[in-house]
Amino acid sequence: MNENEHIRFGTVGSPSTTPPPGGTPLAISNIRQLGLDHLEIAWVQSVRVSDETCAVIKAAAEKQRVTLSIHAPYYINLNSQTSELMAKSDERLLTAARKGFLAGAKDIIFHPGSYHTQPPEQVYERAKEKLLELTGILREEKVDVLLRPETMGKSAMFGTLEEVVQLSKDVPGVAPCIDWAHLHARRGDGTFNSYDEFAAGLETVKQVLGEDGLHTLHFHISGIAYTAKGEKEHLPLNEADIRYKELLQAFVDYGVAGTAAIEAPEPFHVADALTFQATYRRLIEGDKARVGQEEAE
Numbered sequence: 001m002n003e004n005e006h007i008r009f010g011t012v013g014s015p016s017t018t019p020p021p022g023g024t025p026l027a028i029s030n031i032r033q034l035g036l037d038h039l040e041i042a043w044v045q046s047v048r049v050s051d052e053t054c055a056v057i058k059a060a061a062e063k064q065r066v067t068l069s070i071h072a073p074y075y076i077n078l079n080s081q082t083s084e085l086m087a088k089s090d091e092r093l094l095t096a097a098r099k100g101f102l103a104g105a106k107d108i109i110f111h112p113g114s115y116h117t118q119p120p121e122q123v124y125e126r127a128k129e130k131l132l133e134l135t136g137i138l139r140e141e142k143v144d145v146l147l148r149p150e151t152m153g154k155s156a157m158f159g160t161l162e163e164v165v166q167l168s169k170d171v172p173g174v175a176p177c178i179d180w181a182h183l184h185a186r187r188g189d190g191t192f193n194s195y196d197e198f199a200a201g202l203e204t205v206k207q208v209l210g211e212d213g214l215h216t217l218h219f220h221i222s223g224i225a226y227t228a229k230g231e232k233e234h235l236p237l238n239e240a241d242i243r244y245k246e247l248l249q250a251f252v253d254y255g256v257a258g259t260a261a262i263e264a265p266e267p268f269h270v271a272d273a274l275t276f277q278a279t280y281r282r283l284i285e286g287d288k289a290r291v292g293q294e295e296a297e
Helices: 024-034 051-064 083-102 120-140 161-170 180-186 195-214 244-253 268-296
Strands: 007-012 038-042 067-071 107-110 146-149 177-179 217-221 223-227 230-235 258-262
Touching: 007 067, 007 268, 024 038, 024 051, 024 268, 038 258, 051 067, 051 083, 067 083, 067 258, 083 107, 083 120, 120 146, 120 161, 146 161, 161 177, 161 195, 177 180, 180 195, 180 217, 180 223, 180 230, 195 217, 195 244, 244 268, 258 268
Parallel strands: 007 038, 007 258, 038 067, 067 107, 107 146, 177 217, 217 258
Antiparallel strands: 223 230
């Protein structure tokens, strides 16, 4: 990254270009070889990693100057409907946070759950109480991470932009993971796909979390297919309708800083991550040239 860039780009999951025998340390080295700066480790099925392996991952990331985040298991639901399911959900998120911290990750990304036909306001309060409980446990254990609930791509799922951002204000130790493709797919009507809508989303962050909220963002970007019910599947950029150049321009205009993890399907996630990074860099240079011209005048 140069001094004018504020966003670190990378992939969700190991790059498809990682050489055999694979594994996270080699994936981290490959991220650096590709000229990217971030890796989101996809522990999406379960977290089965030893403390010793976590130490190796952390050392590799520090050596390569690659930042890390963790995508926690999919089977987390802050609104689980039985005590047994809730206990399992809690343990999955806590384990991802504990092991992620040992591996050198600061951000723990997770899907926050479902409404289960309950009123959104009721589900919000339950999610808030659960996150207050879990962040309290992590603080006591000195596990210094941010739990980042992700915006979700279906209207039946808890996780609007407003809900995720408000949780980040109400609960210390929580910050948003904004999945821009999910926001585009959520209503199923093709909206949330213009500069004005992207800027409005960033305004929401700014109004609730302040300028600091814009400077500590973590987000997912990709193409996405959707139906009237919302998200169907992630797509490579060349098959998708998302107006990513307008999104990146909004990032530049709002001075957004943080990390961007690209969630396109393999093997497209590497090419798409490089496309996002290159486009962002061109827009940054264009903005720099414009400011220089204005100052000269």
